[in-house]
Amino acid sequence: MSNLKPDSVIACLDCPDHVQAVLEASMWASIRLRAPVGLLHSMPSLQQKAAINYSGCLNIDDENALLEQFTSKEHLSNCELKAQGRLLLSQATSYCEQQRHKLKTYTLHRHENLNQSIDYVDDQAQLIVIGHHVTCKSTLSQLIRVSHCPILVTHAPFLPPTTALFAFDNSPTCHKLLNWLCKTPLVRALTVHIVMVGKETSDNCDALREAYAKLKQAGIKSKKTLLDCRDVAAALNYYQNQHDIGLLMTGAFGQSRLRELLQGSDTKKLLVSTKTPYLLFPKA
Template sequence: MTHVMACIDGSASSTAVCDFAAWASTRLGAPLNLLHVIDRSLYPQKGDLSGNIGLGSREHLLEQLAALDEQRGKLAFEQGQLMLSAAKERVMASGIATVALQQRHGDLADTLHELEADIRLLVIGKQGDASPSAGQPMGSQLESVIRSLHRPILVTPNIFSAPQSLMLAFDASATTHKGVEMLAASPLFKGLPIHLVMVGPDVASNWQPLEHAASVLAGAGFEVHKALVQGDVEPALHEYQASHGVDLLVMGAYGHSRIREFLVGSTTTSMIRTSASPLLLLR
């Protein structure tokens, strides 16, 4: 069975990640899995020093360094266990009955790619434990995760508030058409009003796909507010979201360009960096 996967790393966003993951798990009726990945680059596993025989005092120094790395790795493992235990207590206090815990050693994006088949929704903080609150508003590993994972990703801010409305940034691409179908079929946002917003000229060729998408969502029982707004994409979406009090943004992770099949779309990256609300990325 696929589950909601929450990435726990001890950063300022981890508490909100727990709360959003518990909220999503309840709404989806899906089991919850808490994951902590020990970064291989920061905590390497014990190395093989057999190739250093004959280096004299340098060999002894390397052995001491290896022992230190091993000790640091053990401490990181124990710290991760404590974080996972605290996270489990928090989500169970919110009503989640069963929680699975996983701890891995390696690269976060690679680990999630290996686990992808079992993930229904990934919940991850906007800022990781290596990202200061100022100067680096997006976690250093987040972009790699978005590129590698072909599952919906909920990127959370540092404070949890249960979403009461959402906005789908619609651009008539295959990704957003699929996103409309996903939203219509998923229980995640059932009962919440959806604002379907497209940025572009006020012409019939834009209204036609917008009207069709709105009819699909309305047919699934959603209250739909559709809008065609002008201006640059990012500020226009932010302005609409703020003026209508929408507290969750949904958008595709990629644009039309083939180059963006390999790189996160520039609009997507910028929206993640500047958005103060949770953002659901569709793949």
């Protein structure tokens, strides 16, 4: 029987260097969404697997010695992999409890790869939080591309944002993201900069103005900007850095595969270049 709770914030603990950041980001989102945090650890069932160094990934000493024992081995058996996962989930639960946010947390120990685990939670979660450097064979881009749930990618350390950049391109995916932002309490307390990169045409100006008005009507403090630049990722990075914006929000992989092949993917470029939390909304 599944213990997955609907509308959870799912914290993916697959990345040793980002476990604490993923937990911090998940707790930040959980408080705003008033949602439980599902602590997810994925472990494919393999006869032999190289040990992953989770020791010291959280500031909890009680069980670090046990995790270090697993790390010292070159390979782990299935039983040892399961024990390592249970210890990691126990540490993550303790860490969340120590923050005194009175959050509801529960654990999801999945005996499958991260792709399958994300597919398992995808339809019922409110938000998936993942570290920037995943340990699975699939790239971060591949995981995001197949998801139907918003995904928050975080670096370490996680810094709670006070401002956000919403990259608006008037696409169906961006309009879905716009509608979601107007409804979700996740960004309610943030100042949202809605930024469009493109020519200063009447169509672009009208679309940007309407989107800005919709955010304002939803009670979200907003600013709007149109940047005339050919390189979308470079323009967004420059604007974000110039205004010290703590959260980037875009649609995920809105371009066609052919355009990505010819021109490159703006989403991939931003995943590589941005150093702040990055919220990606699934393609319409």
